[in-house]
Amino acid sequence: MTSPAPSVPLSHLDDLWFQVGGTLCNLTCNHCFISCSPKNDSFGFLTLDDVKKRLLESVGLGVREYYFTGGEPFLNREMVAILVETLKFGPATVLTNATVLRDEWLAELQAAYSKSRYSLEFRVSIDGFSPQTNDPIRGEGTFARAMSGVQKLVQHGFLPIITAARTWSDERELEVVQKFVAMLREAGYARPRLKILPTLQLGAEEQRSSGYHELDRVTPEMLAEYDASLLVCEHSRIVTDRGVHVCPILIESADSLLGQSLAESGVSFPLSHGACFTCYQYGAICSNASSGRSRAKM
Ligand code: SF4
Ligand code: SF4
Secondary structure, eight states: OOOOOOEEOOOOOOEEEEETTTTBOSOOOTTOTTOOBTTOOSSOOOOHHHHHHHHHHHHTTTOOEEEEESSOGGGSTTHHHHHHHHTTTSOEEEEEOSSSOOHHHHHHHHHHHHHOSSOEEEEEEOOOSSHHHHHHHHOTTHHHHHHHHHHHHHHTTOOOEEEEEOOSOGGGHHHHHHHHHHHHHHTTOSSOEEEEEOOOOSHHHHHHSOOOOTTOOOOHHHHTTOOGGGSGGGTEEEEETTEEESOSSOTTSGGGEEESSTGGGOSOEEOOSHHHHHHHHHOOTTSSOOOOSSOOOO
16 A cells, blocks of 8 residues: 655745746747647736735745746746836746847846846756757757847846756766856856756656656655755745646646635645656755756756
8 A cells, every 4th residue: 555645834935936927838848847838828827916916915924035937938928027026025036948038128127137136037948058959859949049048148147047957868967068068158158057957757748758657756754854845845836827836846736726825825735746756856946056966946
C-alpha cells in the first residue's frame, strides 16, 4: 500500500505570482508544461485592476516579492502599467520569451525602475545557444527574435536572467553552459546571468517525453530530513483569473485551486503530483537563484 502524500504548510506568503498572461502565448514550445499557444485561452489575462486588488490584499500578509508569468506576459496590453504599479509595492520579476518587447515599453519600465526603491528583473527563456539548438524546441526563428529582445533589455540597462530548460545530457552540461555564456557575451551581454532548469513532464512536455511514472512521487520518508523551504509552495501562491492556486506549476490541476482570496489559500498542500517529485529533486525551481543541480528555477 502506498503512503499518503506528505503535505507542506505555507510557512509565510513571501512570493506572490500572477498568471498575468493566462495560457496565451505567441509561441508553441514543444516542452511547455502548460501547453501555452496562440489559441489556448483556458486561462485569461489578468487586468491592471485585478492585480491592483491583489497587491493591496498582499500588503497585510507581508508579501515580499511579485512574479509575473503566462503564457507570454507582454501579450497583455496592460503589462507595462502592471509592472509600474507593482514597483510601488515591492520587487518584481517578469518571465518572458522576449520576442515581443518594444523599446518604448522598456524605456517606460526603466524610468519606473529608476524611481522605485525595488528591483525589476526579467527572466528570458532561451533553450539553446544557437538557432540549431533552440529553434527545434521553441519554433523557427525564435532564437534570433529572443536574442534581439535580450539586446534591447541590455541596451535599456537591464541584466536579464537567461533561463534554459535542460534538454541535453548531464555529460554535456558544462559544454552547453560555456557555449551559452560565450554566445551571450558575443551578443553584447558582458556579464550574462544564466539559470538552467529541469523540464517539468506536464502539458506539451508530457507528449514530447514520457511524462511522470506513477512511482515519481514524494513520500513522507523523503520529506523527513528535507528543507521544505526549497519548494515554491512552501512560501508562494499564484493568482489566475480563476482564483488563487498553490503554485505556478500545477494551475491546470483542479486540486491546485485553493480559494478566491490570498487568506483562503494559506492551507497545507499534499505533494501528490509527479511534478512535486521534480521540485523535490531540484528545489528552488521558481526563484531567481542561478543555476545548479541540487539547489537549482523558470
Ligand atoms: S514555454 Fe513559455 S514561450 Fe514557450 S509556449 Fe510556453 S509560455 Fe510560451
Ligand atoms: S509542483 Fe512543486 S511547487 Fe507545486 S505543489 Fe508540488 S512541490 Fe509544491
